[in-house]
Amino acid sequence: MELINLSSEPIGVLHSWLPHGLEAEKVVFLPDACPGKSPLPTGTAVHTRQEDWRRFAVSDCGCGMRLMKSDIDPRDLDLRRWDKLAGLLQKIKVAWVIWEVAIIFWMR
Numbered sequence: 001m002e003l004i005n006l007s008s009e010p011i012g013v014l015h016s017w018l019p020h021g022l023e024a025e026k027v028v029f030l031p032d033a034c035p036g037k038s039p040l041p042t043g044t045a046v047h048t049r050q051e052d053w054r055r056f057a058v059s060d061c062g063c064g065m066r067l068m069k070s071d072i073d074p075r076d077l078d079l080r081r082w083d084k085l086a087g088l089l090q091k092i093k094v095a096w097v098i099w100e101v102a103i104i105f106w107m108r
Helices: 011-017 079-107
Strands: 002-005 024-034 042-048
Touching (some): 002 011, 024 079
Antiparallel strands (some): 024 042
């Protein structure tokens, strides 16, 4: 199984999040990867030919996904650009947590 890590997590941690019995050719961990509550971690894309793949899918499969058309050539999506995107997502995530804490504090 080929693991592609576009997240900030160590590869060993990501490997530990994968469900037992998954027979995948490739798993891509995106910048927002986290263990989640379902069999497959949140923020992953899985390429498998496994016949019983549905046991790893959950009701919210595809939640937060978008299909968009772009003029960007796939060859231009290198790791440097993914790292930049991951950094921006982390900043947004931190800002969102600060905002939630502020709301909770204000509501007291």
